[in-house]
Amino acid sequence: MNFDRIQLNRRNLLKAAGAGLVAAGTAGCSSSVKPQENPGIIGKDGKRVLPWSNWSGNQHCQPNERLVPRNEDELLTILRNATQPIRSVGSGHSFSALVPTDQTLLSLARLRGVENVDADALEADVWAGTRLSQIGDKLWEHGLSTINMSDIDTQAFGGALATSTHGTGKELGTLSTHVKTLRIANAAGEMLECSAEQNSDLFHAAGNNLGALGIVTKARIRTDKAYYLKEHSWMMSEDEGLERAEELRDAHRHYEMYALPHSDYMLGIAIDKIDPAEIPTDQAEPSGDAYEAFRMMSNLIDYMPFARSWLVNFGAGGVEPETRYGKSHEIFGNLRDIRFNEMEYTVPAEVGPQCLREILQTIKKQNIPVIFPIEARYIKGDDVWLSPFYKRDGFAISCHNFHDKDYKKYFAAIEPIFWKYDGRPHWGKIHTLKAAEFAARYERFNDFLRVRKEMDPQGLFLNDHLRSTLGIS
Ligand SMILES: Cc1cc2nc3c(=O)[nH]c(=O)nc-3n(C[C@H](O)[C@H](O)[C@H](O)COP(=O)(O)OP(=O)(O)OC[C@H]3O[C@@H](n4cnc5c(N)ncnc54)[C@H](O)[C@@H]3O)c2cc1C
Incomplete structure (x- = not known):
């Protein structure tokens, strides 16, 4: 979610007005962050075991x-030697309950690094804990770049592969589609190697493995020659954004949109490779405080819900291209x-x-109290059995709300719209689907269960x- 790209030129006014109202009415309530108070338990080896929670704080164990x-x-x-269940954890950036366990939590944080870089073959080994x-x-030291990337890069590589983590780009697949070979340990403690040619069923299951097949330790990935990028963002009307979506997708290596609920606006972000000689030397620094502006706007709207649409349009209308x-x-x-909770369907x-x-019309019609931008990205189809992009090019729509605001009613109103359009949820984000619904959406679901x-x-x-x-009792 690319929130820090959004520059609200009228933000100071909104901030000042919002701060005044919030101070008057809600001292100490909405966004206070409590320090971690739980000291954990003493484990079976006599050592302290800390509790775990994910990035947004909606999952704990x-x-x-x-x-x-x-x-x-x-x-x-x-x-x-395992005597109890083991869940692997990456960097805890999933919103769904993939990780929580009251038994063994296993991290590959010590198995990290990039090795065996082959600049001619455009390949490298990446440990799963990286x-x-x-x-x-x-990679850059060796004249290489990743082919694509998600919109943040704090996930562990093994965690990203487990849920088909993706960026955007009509011709670009998920990070799992860059994998050439993979090493994965099974429950018997045997190390297996797989690729499209070797153990190919395991390979097609492991590209979106949910940590349910075993522990991935390392992968050999395909890369690109090192490249520079130019990112241009601009505000347009919602109608223009929706009507030109395909044209802009086709015109750029990466294209994504941020629709602003309750407004008449949409932010477009186009990213393309650029010759370094064309990069201007006097780049302006982004101000980076759009979060505060939106947070204040959100607080202000809590007090003046009748002015929501006006306020959002007022802020969005002042956004300059960057x-x-x-x-x-x-x-x-x-x-x-900024912390948020998120539902994403493709x-x-x-x-x-x-x-x-x-979705935007429903938010307006039902007057759903959310102003958090909705991110929309194009991703190329693949052949990973449980990938949301399996055998079809996808349009991933991500709905967010501030981590300390109620997201449940919002997501409950939106999720049926995704179902109507044959949507498949991001496995690492919030959804309410169960095994029967996944089986109906994925023709290789039972094959995945067999390999598991x-x-x-x-x-x-x-x-x-x-x-x-997965429907396992
Ligand atoms: C701020 C934010 C931005 C995000 N942006 C994007 C985005 O742009 N695109 C996108 O697609 N998603 C995005 N996500 C979702 C995120 O990429 C996925 O949920 C990803 O799986 C999280 O990786 P992690 O390392 O945190 O794994 P965790 O959340 O810790 O674990 C996820 C899964 O990986 C498994 N796992 C971890 N390590 C291994 C291993 N070595 N072997 C086997 N299984 C393993 C776990 O068991 C679990 O099932 C975002 C999430 C956040 C919080």
């Missing part, structure tokens, strides 16, 4: 053991100084703008959420 193996051998020993942000710099330039990984990786690319229009059972006959890698989404 108290594992009775936390393990961080130092190498593949140590991981295999852990698996061979943060996505650590990949770009390392252009940024940089190395590929500098432009891709956005910083997030609908077939050709009905994407229509679905987005219906071969990898893990006793359900070592399952938690309650996975049992219900």
Whole structure:
């Protein structure tokens, strides 16, 4: 979610007005962040085990053991000697309950780094515990860049692969589609290698594995020659944004939109490769405080809900176009100084703008109290069995609300619209689907279950959420 790109020129006015009202009426209530108060428990080895929560704070658990193996051998020993279920965790950036467990939580944070870079073959090995942000710099040293990236880069590589994490681009697939070969340990503590040619069923299941097949330790990825990017963002009317969506998608390497609920506006962001010689030397720094402006606007609207549409249009109408330039990984990786909860569904690319229009109309019609921008991205189809982009080009629509505001009513009103357009949820984001609904959406669902059972006959890698989404009792 690219919130820090949105510059509200009239934000100071809104901030001042919002701050006054909020101070008068809600001292200490809405966005205060409580320090972590839970000291955890004493685990079976006598050591303290800290509780876990995800990035947005909507998922929590108290594992009775936390393990961080130092190498593949140590991981295999852990698996061979396991006496209770194990859930793997990356950087905790999923909103769905993929990670929570009251038993063993296992992180590959010590298995990190980029190795065996082959600049001629445009390939490199990436350990699963590597943060996505650590990949770009390392590749750049060898004259390479990642092919694409999600809109943040703080996820662990293994976590990103588990849920088909994606960026945007008509001709660009998810991060899993860049994988050439993968190493994954099964529940018996055996290391398996897979690719499109070797153990190909495992490979097609592992590209969106949910941490349910085993522990991915490393992958060899395809890369691109190092490139620079130019990112241009501008505000247009909602109608223009929806009508020109396909044209803009076709004209740019990456294109995405941010629709502003209750407004008549939409932000377009186009990103393209650029020759470094064309980059101006006097780049303006983005102000970066759009979060505060939106937070204040949101608080203000809580007190003046009747003025919501006017206020949002007032702010959005003042947004100036902006252009940024940089190395590929500098432009891709956005910083997030705002916490939110998120639902994302991917609908077939050709009905994407229509679905987005219906969502925006529903928000207006039902007067849903949300102003958080809705992100919409085009992603190329793939052949990963449980990928939301399986065998179809997709249009991913992401709805957010501030982490400390109620998102449930909002998402409950929107989710049926996604179903109407044959939407498939992002596995790492909030949804209410269960196994029968997934089976109806994914023709290889049962094949995934078969491979899962071969990898893990006793359900070592399952938690309650996975049992219900995969239909395993
Ligand atoms: C601010 C924010 C921005 C985001 N932006 C995007 C975006 O642009 N595009 C997008 O598609 N998604 C996006 N997401 C969602 C995010 O990319 C996914 O939920 C991703 O899976 C999170 O990775 P993680 O490392 O945090 O994994 P976690 O959330 O910790 O775990 C996710 C899954 O990965 C499994 N896992 C972790 N490591 C391994 C391993 N080594 N082997 C096997 N399984 C493993 C876990 O068991 C779990 O099932 C965003 C999320 C946030 C909070």
